[in-house]
Amino acid sequence: ATPTALLVGTGRGAQLGIIIKGPQVLESTRRVDTVVLDKTGTVTTGTMTLVEVVAADGESEDDVLRLAGALEDASEHPIAKAVADGARSRVGALRAVEDFRNVEGLGVQGVVDGHGVLAGRPRLLAEWSVALPPSLVVAMERAEAAGRTAVAVAWDGAARGVLVVADAVKPTSTAAIARLRGLGLTPILLTGDNEATARSVAREVGIDEVVAEVLPADKVDVVKRLQSEGRVVAMVGDGVNDAAALAQADLGLAMGTGTDVAIEASDLTLVRGDLNAAADAIRLARRTLSTIK
Numbered sequence: 001a002t003p004t005a006l007l008v009g010t011g012r013g014a015q016l017g018i019i020i021k022g023p024q025v026l027e028s029t030r031r032v033d034t035v036v037l038d039k040t041g042t043v044t045t046g047t048m049t050l051v052e053v054v055a056a057d058g059e060s061e062d063d064v065l066r067l068a069g070a071l072e073d074a075s076e077h078p079i080a081k082a083v084a085d086g087a088r089s090r091v092g093a094l095r096a097v098e099d100f101r102n103v104e105g106l107g108v109q110g111v112v113d114g115h116g117v118l119a120g121r122p123r124l125l126a127e128w129s130v131a132l133p134p135s136l137v138v139a140m141e142r143a144e145a146a147g148r149t150a151v152a153v154a155w156d157g158a159a160r161g162v163l164v165v166a167d168a169v170k171p172t173s174t175a176a177i178a179r180l181r182g183l184g185l186t187p188i189l190l191t192g193d194n195e196a197t198a199r200s201v202a203r204e205v206g207i208d209e210v211v212a213e214v215l216p217a218d219k220v221d222v223v224k225r226l227q228s229e230g231r232v233v234a235m236v237g238d239g240v241n242d243a244a245a246l247a248q249a250d251l252g253l254a255m256g257t258g259t260d261v262a263i264e265a266s267d268l269t270l271v272r273g274d275l276n277a278a279a280d281a282i283r284l285a286r287r288t289l290s291t292i293k
């Protein structure tokens with residue numbers, strides 16, 4: 001390989017808004033046949049808004065907002081920001097939370113106003129032996145079938161409501177995924193979110209393969225499994241959660257709009273935070289390599 005051609009490749013990458021860690025990265029893109037896409041913040045904007053509040057029988061929507069809002073205000077998660085902002089705009093200033101804990105990939109817990117509050121996936125509530133009444137199960141299923149994310153809320157040992165947040169697909173994602181397919185790559189959507197939400201987003205952007213309900217620590221295992229099946233894997237992600245998977249992938253691409261940890265773990269940074277840059281990067285690398293030969 002002539003170093004000059006590789007340097008030309010990386011220079012053109014900078015023009016396209018792609019930061020390449022080193023010339024060796026161009027080599028690893030040649031054989032890539034699978035692209036794993038993190039859902040939240042990569043395929044979708046990651047900016048969620050609160051769109052629905054459902055209270056269990058005998059509960060008030062405002063109480064659900066007050067307690068869940070105060071709890072989520074202590075979390076950095078995009079879902080939490082949507083809940084806290086939505087709650088604040090409806091019920092005003094939120095109380096402080098004590099003994100806050102983030103339960104990775106499942107939700108949050110803490111004490112608000114003397115109440116032990118949980119917000120997150122039904123599995124988090126189940127760990128505390130809190131069951132969802134049928135009305136809340138139906139509300140969650142309806143929201144998830146529509147591609148939204150439903151947060152179950154409980155306090156003092158009983159489920160009290162469901163908060164629904166929605167995250168929009170980036171306007172560029174569908175076309176970019178079609179381009180990745182055009183380059184011969186099979187796209188796979190990877191997410192910690194539930195199966196129904198993931199399938200709905202996948203359908204919207206033209207992805208057939210979905211790996212959902214993956215805990216943050218297990219994302220790396222999904223990449224390893226695909227590699228053990230003989231696939232050569234590119235991974236595109238943005239979150240702290242994605243760092244290990246980005247490092248494991250044959251080619252790790254971080255959204256420039258994402259976290260420093262993800263950028264640090266990756267081979268390529270897509271400055272624009274747009275999936276089209278992933279297609280540009282792979283095309284560029286292949287062109288550069290064919291120039292060398």
Ligand code: ADP
Nearest residue numbers: 040075077080105106107119120151191192193
């Ligand atoms: P993703 O892989 O989509 O970026 P995460 O691994 O961060 O998702 O979270 C997985 C799931 O855990 C979320 O879809 C949500 O259902 C739940 N969850 C995580 N954090 C919170 C939170 N702060 N509040 C409510 N639910 C949460």
Ligand code: MG
Nearest residue numbers: 038040041239
């Ligand atoms: Mg993410």
